[in-house]
Amino acid sequence: xxxxxxxxxxxxxxxxxxxxxxxxxxxxxxxxxxxxxxxxxxxxxxxxxxxxxxxxxxxxxxxxxxxxxxxxxxxxxxxxxxxxxxxxxxxxxxxxxxxxxxxxxxxxxxxxxxxxxxxxxxxxxxxxxxxxxxxxxxxxxxxxxxxxxxxxxxxxxxxxxxxxxxxxxxxxxxxxxxxxxxxxxxxxxxxxxxxxxxxxxxxxxxxxxxxxxxxxxxxxxxxxxxxxxxxxxxxxxxxxxxxxxxxxxxxxxxxxxxxx
Amino acid sequence: xxxxxxxxxxxxxxxxxxxxxxxxxxxxxxxxxxxxxxxxxxxxxxxxxxxxxxxxxxxxxxxxxxxxxxxxxxxxxxxxxxxxxxxxxxxxxxxxxxxxxxxxxxxxxxxxxxxxxxxxxxxxxxxxxxxxxxxxxxxxxxxxxxxxxxxxxxxxxxxxxxxxxxxxxxxxxxxxxxxxxxxxxxxxxxxxxxxxxxxxxxxxxxxxxxxxxxxxxxxxxxxxxxxxxxxxxxxxxxxxxxxxxxxxxxxxxxxxxxxxxxxxxxxxxxxxxxxxxxxxxxxxxxxxxxxxxxxxxxxxxxxxxxxxxxxxxxxxxxxxxxxxxxxxxxxxxxxxxxxxxxx
Numbered sequence: 001x002x003x004x005x006x007x008x009x010x011x012x013x014x015x016x017x018x019x020x021x022x023x024x025x026x027x028x029x030x031x032x033x034x035x036x037x038x039x040x041x042x043x044x045x046x047x048x049x050x051x052x053x054x055x056x057x058x059x060x061x062x063x064x065x066x067x068x069x070x071x072x073x074x075x076x077x078x079x080x081x082x083x084x085x086x087x088x089x090x091x092x093x094x095x096x097x098x099x100x101x102x103x104x105x106x107x108x109x110x111x112x113x114x115x116x117x118x119x120x121x122x123x124x125x126x127x128x129x130x131x132x133x134x135x136x137x138x139x140x141x142x143x144x145x146x147x148x149x150x151x152x153x154x155x156x157x158x159x160x161x162x163x164x165x166x167x168x169x170x171x172x173x174x175x176x177x178x179x180x181x182x183x184x185x186x187x188x189x190x191x192x193x194x195x196x197x198x199x200x201x202x203x204x205x206x207x208x209x210x211x212x213x214x215x216x217x218x219x220x221x222x223x224x225x226x227x228x229x230x231x232x233x234x235x236x237x238x239x240x241x242x243x244x245x246x247x248x249x250x251x252x253x254x255x256x257x258x259x260x
Numbered sequence: 261x262x263x264x265x266x267x268x269x270x271x272x273x274x275x276x277x278x279x280x281x282x283x284x285x286x287x288x289x290x291x292x293x294x295x296x297x298x299x300x301x302x303x304x305x306x307x308x309x310x311x312x313x314x315x316x317x318x319x320x321x322x323x324x325x326x327x328x329x330x331x332x333x334x335x336x337x338x339x340x341x342x343x344x345x346x347x348x349x350x351x352x353x354x355x356x357x358x359x360x361x362x363x364x365x366x367x368x369x370x371x372x373x374x375x376x377x378x379x380x381x382x383x384x385x386x387x388x389x390x391x392x393x394x395x396x397x398x399x400x401x402x403x404x405x406x407x408x409x410x411x412x413x414x415x416x417x418x419x420x421x422x423x424x425x426x427x428x429x430x431x432x433x434x435x436x437x438x439x440x441x442x443x444x445x446x447x448x449x450x451x452x453x454x455x456x457x458x459x460x461x462x463x464x465x466x467x468x469x470x471x472x473x474x475x476x477x478x479x480x481x482x483x484x485x486x487x488x489x490x491x492x493x494x495x496x497x498x499x500x501x502x503x504x505x506x507x508x509x510x511x512x513x514x515x516x517x518x519x520x521x522x523x524x525x526x527x528x529x530x531x532x533x534x535x536x537x538x539x540x541x542x543x544x545x546x547x548x549x550x551x552x553x554x555x556x557x558x559x560x561x562x563x564x565x566x567x568x569x570x571x572x573x574x575x576x577x578x579x580x581x582x583x584x585x586x587x588x589x590x591x592x593x594x595x596x597x598x599x600x601x602x603x
Contacts, residue, residue, distance in 0.1 A: 003372060010369040018357045093351030097414075100317055101370035102342035260278065260320050 004110075007103040011111020012118070015085065019119055029074065033127040036070050037063060037134055040194075056196045059225045067131045068220035069193035071152055072213060074127060075120040076188065079156040080180050082116040083167030087176060099258060109168075109254045110247070113160040120156025121149050136224070144223040147232070154239050155216045161246035168250075168257035193217050212242050265331045268422050268454040269293040269316065274325035276311050276478075285311040287478040289325075293422075293456055293471075298448055300469035301458040302573070308478040309458035310350065313426050316456075317347050330421055343371070346420030350427035352407040354414075356399040360391055363399065364414050371418040378417065385413040389443060405436035409443065416447075423447065425457040429464060441467055462569040472569070474576050481576040489572045495523055496541025497565045498548070499534050503558040509533070512555045519547055541566065 020026070044062040047053045057065045086108075089095040098108055128138075128145055138144050163180060170176045188194075190204065191213040197205055208214050216239055219232040264270050269292060276286040286308045293299040301309045314320045316327055318338055327334045329341045354363050361382065368378035386392040389409040399407065408428065415423060428444065429437040445468065447453045459465055465472045466486050473483040482489055502509050513525045513533065521544055523536040537544050541564050552559055 006372070007370070010366055014355065014358070014362075014366055017362065018355070021357060091351075092355075093349040093353030094355060096314075096319055096349050096351075097347070097353040097367070098370065099319055100345075100347045101367070102339070102372065103370050260280070 001104070003102075004104045004107055007107030008111040008114055011098075011103075011107050012114040015082075015112060015115035016118060019115070029078070029123050030126055030130075033070050033074050033123075034130050036073070037067070037127075037130060040066060040070075041134065056198050058196070058221075061136070063131070063134060064136045064225055065196075065221070066194060067127070067136050068148070068217055068224050070131075071124050071127050071148065071220065072155060072191075072193055072216055073188055074123050075152055075156045076159055076184055076213070078123060079116040079120055079159040080163045080184050082112055082160040083163030083165075083176055083180070084173060085112060086164055086167040087171065087173050090171065095258070105255055105258070106251045109161065109164045109250045112164055113157050113247070113250070116160030116163075117153040117157040120152045124149050124152035138224050139227045140223045144228075147236075148220050148223055151216050151220055151236060151239065154236075154243050155213070157243055158212065158239070158246045161250040165246075165250040165253040168254045187211060187213050191217055192221075212239070215239050215242075263292065264328045266295075267292040267328070268295045268297070268330060269299075269456060270326075270328040271312075271316065272326040274312065274315060274327065275323045276308075276315050276320060277323045285478050286315065286322075289475075289478070289480055291473055291480060291483060293454060295454050296448065296452045297470045298444070298455045298457070298468050300456075300465045300472045301475050302460065302462065302465040302472050302569070303458075303475035304460055304577075307460075307475045309460075309475055310426050311478075312475075313347075313424050313456070313458060317345050317424055343418055344421050346415035346418065346423045348408075348411045348415040348423075348425050348428065350430050352404070352411045354399045354402075354407055354411060356402075359396050359398055360386070360402070360410050361395040363410065364395075364417060367414045368417045373418060381417055381419070385416045386410075388446070389413040403436075404432055405439065408432065408436075408440055412440075412443065420453075422454045422456065425455060427458055427460070429459070429461065437461075437464070444468060462573060466569045474573060476577045482572070486569055490567045490569065491539065492572070494536065494567055494571075495539055496537040496544075496567070497534060498537065498541055498544065498562065499528070499532055499565070500548070500562045501532055501560045503560045504556075508555070508557065512552065512557045515551055515555060516548065519544070519551065 041063040044066070048057060048059075048062045048065075059065050086095065089098070095108075099105065128148070132138075138148075140147070162183075163176075166179060167176055170179065190207045191211045192208055193213065197208055200208065215235045219235040222229050222232050271292065272290050274286055274289045275284065277284045289308075289312060301307075301312065303309050311320065315322045316329070316334070318334060318341075322335070330344045332340045332344070334341050355366075358366075364382045364386065365378055368382065373381070382395075383392065386395055389412065391406065391410055391413065394402070394406070399410070402410070412423075412425065412428065415425075425444070429440050432440065441464070444455060444457075448455060457468070469486060471484060472486050472489065474481045474489075482492075484492075502512075504512075513527075516522060516525050516535065521538040521540065523538045526534050526536075528534050535544070535548070545562065545564060548562070549559065551557075
């Protein structure tokens with residue numbers, strides 16, 4: 001227990017050093033949200049010209065509606081792949097080296113989850129800057145943006161954890177990719193990230209209700225579009241509870257998977 | 261108890277059955293390794309070498325048996341032996357997108373060393389392994405031999421008493437292998453380190469190890485000094501041809517049989533004669549010459565053949581070192597290793 005924090009920090013440090021060293025990847029995380037925002041934003045302006053649609057979205061600017069969705073989508077597609085590093089570490093023997101060292105074993109998944117969370121905040125920051133340049137105004141200002149970052153971090157932490165738990169069991173990168181891809185699409189599209197729940201059929205509404213991503217989108221959208229409200233705290237607490245559960249679950253799966 | 265306290269490693273009746281597939285990889289293995297010794301496990305892939313190492317250092321839980329490191333029961337007190345053992349796996353487990361220094365720094369941190377200690381010791385070990393000048397380079401630019409050297413250097417950062425090397429020269433070319441051997445010998449000579457290694461290279465076991473255990477199908481088939489193992493399967497063999505007529509040669513051979521340390525003399529095909537030495541075939545050759553001179557025999561050719569560990573291996577396992585079928589995971593891992601090394 002004594003070394004858990006320290007060990008977690010150094011496991012995360014290793015991942016982050018590599019993250020910042022990959023210039024192309026960093027560039028892509030910049031370009032991708034830019035394309036999404038300009039392309040989708042322009043495509044959908046026609047929609048917001050219709051006053052009824054604008055009413056559903058809660059804003060006359062689709063870009064403003066969509067920005068939280070893009071933030072979540074980008075961090076989702078990155079953090080859900082953090083399990084890949086465990087598969088690779090296992091292949092090259094790095095995992096054995098870690099397990100042979102006197103570190104707290106929980107620090108291995110937690111460190112990688114922490115690194116996913118930090119990468120998530122960096123991406124969220126980039127998207128916020130791009131969105132502001134494109135004319136999006138955040139209702140709750142700087143403080144609201146900070147809360148958005150915290151939520152982004154928490155979501156990246158959850159998805160990183162799920163990905164790591166899967167990777168602890170699955171030993172080939174190809175299988176992991178297939179499963180992860182199968183997961184992200186429904187998580188994204190069965191949420192209110194890109195479209196308001198009001199316009200969805202009732203069966204989809206039901207799925208949206210149990211999708212954890214929804215509880216991240218809701219407060220983010222309030223902070224961006226409408227302003228402070230008490231439901232923001234409630235939603236954040238739900239996400240936080242999921243964080244704790246995923247932490248426990250991932251650690252349990254990981255420790256079981258590595259002890260033969 | 262006294263044996264446990266005086267030996268670096270004591271393994272008693274170790275068994276390991278993998279719960280995933282029910283394979284019994286190690287079957288009731290017992291041995292001990294002295295302090296300051298280089299001890300080797302020699303066997304083909306899938307013989308149970310890596311499983312034994314991984315069980316001793318705590319990466320795998322034994323199904324049965326006892327393990328003592330530096331006099332401590334590792335199953336009862338795993339925390340007490342954490343700093344005693346160093347481990348370098350067969351895969352060159354380095355992060356190739358980090359520099360050599362970053363790799364060794366993280367390793368130090370995973371052993372909870374202070375920054376000052378890591379700085380001091382990493383300079384020490386990197387210099388020892390001739391890598392200090394290249395410490396700021398990414399591992400991507402390293403050759404297979406350099407990676408292995410760094411891997412062993414990393415395993416020394418916390419100054420372990422006992423070093424475990426799983427296939428230290430797997431896939432390396434012969435010069436690189438010799439240089440790795442020299443580093444391993446240096447560790448023992450200069451630091452008195454106890455080293456337990458596994459290999460499937462006969463020359464490696466012969467060159468490095470004080471004692472060798474031949475392991476196959478999870479069992480130790482023989483365990484002794486390489487020299488003793490070799491002499492057990494028969495002495496040195498001297499083959500000769502002569503430039504004299506048969507009767508004279510036969511008389512000479514009778515004389516030879518009375519020389520000390522000569523076990524037997526036989527006629528082979530094509531006028532070739534063989535002499536089996538009890539021991540020290542090289543010291544017997546001058547004696548053969550002096551007898552020949554007295555008898556007026558002219559020796560046309562003479563050759564000394566010593567049994568190799570290869571012959572020993574063949575005798576015990578009934579086969580030459582073969583590529584055994586490992587698990588798919590193991591095979592994939594080995595392919596990755598080879599790719600990284602051959603780059």
